[in-house]
Amino acid sequence: MSEDINAKLQRNRDAIDTIDKQVVQRLNQRVLHDGGADEAQVLAKVAAFNPGPLSDATLQAIYRALMLAGLDPAAQATDPAVTDEIDRSIVQLLSQRVLHAAEIGKIKHANGADYYDPTREAQVMAKIAALNPGPITNGTLQSVYREVISGSIALEKKLVIGYLGPEATYTHQAAIRNFGVSLDYRAIKTIPDVFSEVESGRADYGVVPIENSTEGAVFHSMDMLVESNLHICSQVYLPIEHCLISQSPL
Template structure:
């Protein structure tokens, strides 16, 4: 059995490699952000992020779980996106609500968050360019479909760009 000091030394070596690779990834993300900016492309592309998660889950052989892999890479992607352009995200309700959890699950911790008091306030924040994205409930486990959210779509230019399930 290896000694504790040997194991820690190996972890230190791996951490150095991870640091180098994360910085290399960050540089590439910045370059991608510049290309997106020049070509007027969206900075948030949920389809691409889902492809990354699925690919990494297929490659994962453990001991990390699939959920842990997604959680780790959600934050890496969130930080990378912030290097391109950190999005401002409006969500309904205080911190700790399901809507806040959905926002974090979608955008990660590197986004800027604005808590608002009502569903119409989320739409207004996006319409008035106070937020790049809004997170609202379409349906929930207690009441089913949330009509207040659905009623707002025809009244605004908002569109759905991602869907998040919060258990």
């Protein structure tokens, strides 16, 4: 790439670094303030604050990831106007971040780069963990940023992610954990069909199980990796947990 293009890339990356510092700070402030609103009220509020280009669904996924961790135990009851100001700031900062990410994406895609870059994503996750003063855990921050990255990709291209279905299986959950909620997910009946969908271009990426902690290695997936020209670009670990439901008392 030319010197001018590299300079433009660096300007946008520097802007994102500055924004990320502010976002991490504001997210940590947010969990220390209880404005008294329930989840539905918070999600409606952030959608109302949204100036674009992020979709309301992406912003709400970001806030669900934040609220899933809950408020910090030291959180204080706060005037709703205070939490509104923090939330408005977070939404505006994320909107600015996406614009800079889109500029970087345009340059990289014009030079043949993929929309999904797991190496770059890992660098972002390491950066925000290093910026994090707490009390939010790094895991919560990374869940938030996975949705930020997913929403940014969706603005450039709605990637199709094929996975071994049906919907709500562990493979589906693993796909969402890896790519975020903002992309297009398609349940596929068999492992060979997942490979076929990606090879044909009907899906951009495929997600299949390689190993199962209760059943061991999934040899069908391994055989397909040997036979196919496709390659592994990322992996995700998902603990398998089951809930026992009964009408009998414990």
